[in-house]
Amino acid sequence: MMTYLIPVLIVGGCGVLAGVLLTIVSKLFYVKVDERVQRISDALPQANCGACGFAGCADYADAIVNGGAETNLCRPGGKEAAESIAEILGTEAAEVVPMTAVVKCSGDCNAVREEFEFGGIRSCKAVKKFYGGSSSCKYGCIGLGDCAAVCDNDAISVKDGLARVTPLKCTACGKCAAVCPNELIAIKPLAQHIMVLCSSKDNGRNTRLACRKGCLGCKLCERNCVEGAIKVEENHAIINYDLCAGCGLCVETCPAKAIHRV
Secondary structure (H helix, E strand, C coil), rough: CCHHHHHHHHHHHHHHHHHHHHHHHHHHHHCCCHHHCCCCCHHCCCCCCCCCCCCCCHHHHHHHHHHHHCCCCCCCCCHHHHHHHHHHHHCCCCCCCEEEECCCCCCCCCCCCCCCCCCCCCCCHHHHCCCCCCCCCCCCCCCCCCHHHHHCCCCCCEEEEEECCCCCCCCCCEEEEEHCCCEEEEECCCCEEEECCCCCCCCHHHHHHCCEEEEECCHHHHHHHHCCCCCCCCCCEECCCCCCCCCCHHHHHCCCCEEECC
């Protein structure tokens, strides 16, 4: 009988001792956590997209309480999340500007041509490794839907070889922008304004050969802008939104129709 009892008592005693030691250690190293961090984290949409500039929702919640981070940085949560955070903190809700993603390209299948048929994985990232892509424009949308695949809100679809965003579905989380190999997707205010939907860096001749809707760098928009808001740099029109009045004259004068209201 004692042959079995002694080992049992030894093991049981070790277990009790370990439990006591763990309890003591937990008390000694206990760090008090502000309950507001958890409440704020629960108020966030748990998209963990990083659009706020932090690693995830929990990290952002901690930064708000302990780091003084702004309370209106959660794009997917928008106004509702900002108001919930303000209520938890007992502060006034910060203004939230609705945002959306936009694809800086107009090169659908009617504007560009396919130079070869890719037989590998149907992925923009994969085809980009082969000659920069199968399209005649190496700067434009590859159109295989990597962006649509990561969108949690079904806000992106590919039509005629071009990714398109449905603004009212988009939460501006930025996941689509992160996976686009040509870095074509930007996050902008939802309110309509004027954008150059072309990302080509080629000169006008080569851009025209590659895409019928590409920016030619002709400077007509620059010369006609009464506010001086458009400059052509490196063969590409760039809009200074601090100066742009949104008159739309550049949209009307662009011969390639590369400038749009979006």
